[in-house]
Amino acid sequence: MTFYSESFFLHQQQVTSLINYIAIVVLLLLVIFNTIRYLRHQLRTRNRDLGIIFFLLLLIFTGLQITNLERTVTQRSQSLQMRPFIQAVAKDHGLKSSQVVVNSTTLTDGILVRFKGKDYRVNMSPSGDNYTLTRAHVVDHKVNIQH
Template sequence: MTFYAESYFKQQQQLESIINYVVIIILLLLIIFNAIRYLHHRLRSRNRDLGIIFFLLLLIFTGLQITNLEHDYYQHTQSLQMRPFIQAVARDHGLRASQVVVNSTTLTDGILVRF
């Protein structure tokens, strides 16, 4: 069973979002590069086709990022409730907040609290 300390709620890493942002930026740069090449060589349809492919990939990754942002926002609002809960339990038992861990990232019934 996994337990989470207060520090987990302070520093949640969103590596997946960072990777999606990097992919979106790379795709935007590829679209701009292909648009410039297409304007110089209008007779080559390869550049136009690559631009369309990169644009469609950009739309897919942008949609994934929007979905991830909505999920992260919901999860963030749920975990905002956990820090005051952990601090209240620590205060009630005369402990530091770093000594209290819980088995859930959201405030629900049936949470196990370990000192």
């Protein structure tokens, strides 16, 4: 079972997005380079073909990046709710927020909170402005904490 600490939500990095941005920039440079070469030597169709291939790859990576950005915005807006929740649980129980971990990246009813070696199930109100903790017992005691 994986639990997430507050620092995980602070430093969530999007490595996939970075790789896609680099690929888009490289492909854009290749398209520009091949376009210039094609305009200089119009009789060589190899440069035109390579330019078309690089342009198609650029479109594919741009589409993937747009999809990733949409997913990232949704995940980020949901994970922004977790930090205040973790801080509220820590404050209510006299703990540091670094001592509280949760098993989900989104704040929903039924997630597990762990502190002081005990697990609690979160029952959220319909409005989401208050919660109750109920003692829970997990089946899998192997815990992986993501920082």
